[in-house]
Amino acid sequence: xxxxxxxESRGLGDVYKRQxxxxxxxxxxxxxxxSSFAMPSMAYFSPFVYDVxxxxxxxxxxxxxxxxxxxxxxxxxLFGASTLLFTNSIKRSGxxxxxxxxxxxxxxxxxxxxxxxxxxxGDVLFIYALCAFSLFFFKSxxxxxxxxxxxxxxxxPTFSNYAINEYVLDHLDxxxxxxxKLHWNPEDEVLQEELETYRGSYEKQIKHRAKMTSGGxxxxxxxxxxxxxxxxxxxxxxxxxxxxxxxxxxxxxxTLSKQLYKKLMIYGxxxxxxxxxxxxxxxxxxxxxxxxxxxxxxxxxxxxxPFIAFGYIGFIMLxxxxxxxxxxxxxxxxxxxxxxxxxxxxxxxxxxxxYGFGFGLFGYVNRLVQLLIMFLIWIxxxxxxxxxxxxxxYGPAEWIWRMLTQMKLVPLKKKNK
Numbered sequence: 001x002x003x004x005x006x007x008e009s010r011g012l013g014d015v016y017k018r019q020x021x022x023x024x025x026x027x028x029x030x031x032x033x034x035s036s037f038a039m040p041s042m043a044y045f046s047p048f049v050y051d052v053x054x055x056x057x058x059x060x061x062x063x064x065x066x067x068x069x070x071x072x073x074x075x076x077x078l079f080g081a082s083t084l085l086f087t088n089s090i091k092r093s094g095x096x097x098x099x100x101x102x103x104x105x106x107x108x109x110x111x112x113x114x115x116x117x118x119x120x121x122g123d124v125l126f127i128y129a130l131c132a133f134s135l136f137f138f139k140s141x142x143x144x145x146x147x148x149x150x151x152x153x154x155x156x157p158t159f160s161n162y163a164i165n166e167y168v169l170d171h172l173d174x175x176x177x178x179x180x181k182l183h184w185n186p187e188d189e190v191l192q193e194e195l196e197t198y199r200g201s202y203e204k205q206i207k208h209r210a211k212m213t214s215g216g217x218x219x220x221x222x223x224x225x226x227x228x229x230x231x232x233x234x235x236x237x238x239x240x241x242x243x244x245x246x247x248x249x250x251x252x253x254x255t256l257s258k259q260l261y262k263k264l265m266i267y268g269x270x271x272x273x274x275x276x277x278x279x280x281x282x283x284x285x286x287x288x289x290x291x292x293x294x295x296x297x298x299x300x301x302x303x304x305x306p307f308i309a310f311g312y313i314g315f316i317m318l319x320x321x322x323x324x325x326x327x328x329x330x331x332x333x334x335x336x337x338x339x340x341x342x343x344x345x346x347x348x349x350x351x352x353x354x355y356g357f358g359f360g361l362f363g364y365v366n367r368l369v370q371l372l373i374m375f376l377i378w379i380x381x382x383x384x385x386x387x388x389x390x391x392x393x394y395g396p397a398e399w400i401w402r403m404l405t406q407m408k409l410v411p412l413k414k415k416n417k
Contacts, residue, residue, distance in 0.1 A: 014253035015085075019336030021252065021316050022078050026335050026342050027378050028071030028312075030350075031063050034374045036122045037350035038365055040194045041212070042186055048288050050191060051366055059367040065276045066308075068301060069235065072124065073309035076236050077243025077252075079128055083135055084247055098136065104405040105132040111340075111401070120347045121209045124236070125340075131237045138241060147245035154238025154306065157231040158299045164223065165295035172220060179220030184290040198355050198362040205355065227294070231302075239306070254317045261314040261321075268311025275304035334385035338395030342381050349377050 035044050042049040047060035086104065087097040112126030138146060169177075182190075197208045243252075250256055279300025286292040320329065335342050352358035353373060365373070388395065392412050394402060403410050 014255070016333055017254045017317070017320055018078060018081065018252050019333040020320060020329055021074065021313065021336065022339050023332035023334065023336030023342075024312070024316055025071045025074040025078065026339050026346075027332075027381070028067060029075065029343075030346055030374050030377060031067035031071070031371075033122055033346070034350065034370045035063075035367060037120070037347075038354050038361070038370045038373075039363060040186070040191050041121070042184070046184060046288055046293070049186065050363070053366075056367045059371065061280055063367075063371075064280055064301070065273060068276075069305040070308045070312065073235070073239045073305050074312060075124075076128075076239035077246060077309070077313075079132075080135065080240035080243030081247035081252055083132065083240070084139055084244055087136070087139055100405065101136055102133065103407075104401070105129045107401055107404045108132070111397070115344065115347065116213075117209060118206060119351060121212055123347075125343075127232055127236050131233065131240060135237065135240050135244075139244065143245035143248040146241045146248075150238045150241030150243075150245065151306075152238075153234050153241065155303075156234040156238075157227070158302055160230055161227060161295040161299065164227070165291075168223070169291060169295065172223075176218055176220030176223070179218045180224060180294055181290045183221070183224050184288070184293055195363045199360045200356045202355075202357045224294070231298070235302075235305075239309075242306070251313065251317075254320055256317075258318065258321060261317045264310045264314030265318065266311075266314075268307045268309070268314060272304040272307030272309075272311055276301045276308065279304065331382045331386055334389050335381055337389060338385050338398060340401065341395030341397040342385060344397055345381065345384075346377060349380070 032044065040050050043051070047057050083101070087101055090097045090100045106129070108125055109129035112123055112129055116123035116126050138149070141149075172180075194208070197204045246252060254261075279297070282300065283293060283297050286297065288297075319325075350373075354360070354362045356362070385395070391414060393399070393414060394410075394412060399410060399412050
């Protein structure tokens with residue numbers, strides 16, 4: 001009970017620290033997502049799929065180690081923390097937390113569906129909303145149980161992929177194995193079709209995304225889809241539970257000792273970066289062989305991700321404590337406060353740049369140019385979000401979401417003082 005009381009009392013008082021961290025995560029997510037906007041989908045997972053050269057291998061390796069899954073893990077933890085904040089706030093207002101929370105995430109589900117169907121296949125909002133419907137029932141268990149359960153759920157893909165590799169893979173028939181092999185080594189016609197689709201009309205893109213989510217006919221393709229969904233749900237839900245525990249224990253409020261945050265950074269980076277690097281080295285040593293990459297090959301980075309995510313959290317909290325670059329902190333805070341809008345704006349800008357209804361650069365720019373475009377999007381968000389919040393209480397998407405959740409008109413424009 002003492003932890004819960006402390007959790008509630010510091011909830012709003014330290015919200016700006018979580019907003020800085022959330023802004024940091026929103027920008028960081030684009031380090032990996034930019035490649036899925038700009039190149040054929042499998043290029044996100046393998047440097048051997050498209051535009052294979054030394055520069056792209058180097059950039060892929062660096063971004064894989066420092067970014068792949070790591071910022072989404074932070075985002076997931078903060079989503080878990082926001083679950084406690086929201087339900088506690090609703091409880092204090094005398095309303096039903098269950099109804100309000102489910103209404104809130106129903107609308108997030110709708111936004112995620114629209115985003116993934118009509119704009120970009122890499123959406124996470126839909127998955128987050130689905131996870132939230134179950135997450136509600138874990139909000140009242142102790143932080144220790146949340147943390148342990150979160151770790152166990154997070155590690156499910158590691159164990160399930162090992163089991164499939166050991167007991168299922170060799171028993172698949174030749175056609176099913178061929179399907180998995182082609183998934184990791186798509187034929188030129190498949191890549192060309194994707195290039196033509198995203199350089200082409202908006203209608204073709206919608207049909208292609210529908211085809212991606214419908215799955216295939218064979219057992220091999222079913223295994224790929226199940227493995228991907230298990231990975232995505234387990235990563236998201238597991239880190240949300242861990243985030244709940246961390247919020248209750250004060251990790252995100254920056255009230256813990258400087259030594260603890262230093263340890264988070266030292267052990268997080270000290271364990272996570274070498275483990276992720278070893279995983280990448282093993283992938284290259286196995287020549288990205290489909291049998292290894294589909295199952296065992298993803299485990300090192302999967303295990304490394306929470307360590308690196310906590311390393312980043314420790315770094316941000318120490319940075320906030322230092323008080324340096326205050327102005328930049330405020331810019332990050334603005335992005336964190338408008339995180340949903342910023343996430344959707346990233347999609348809007350990137351699809352206009354890369355897809356056929358815009359400039360149609362899909363598949364034309366290498367990974368270095370993609371990073372330069374990513375920096376430009378960062379600069380734009382760091383400029384626009386503070387400007388918007390100087391006049392308005394919420395981001396546009398947050399404002400609409402809030403009104404749908406509360407089912408009433410909410411003032412957007414700030415009153416002139």
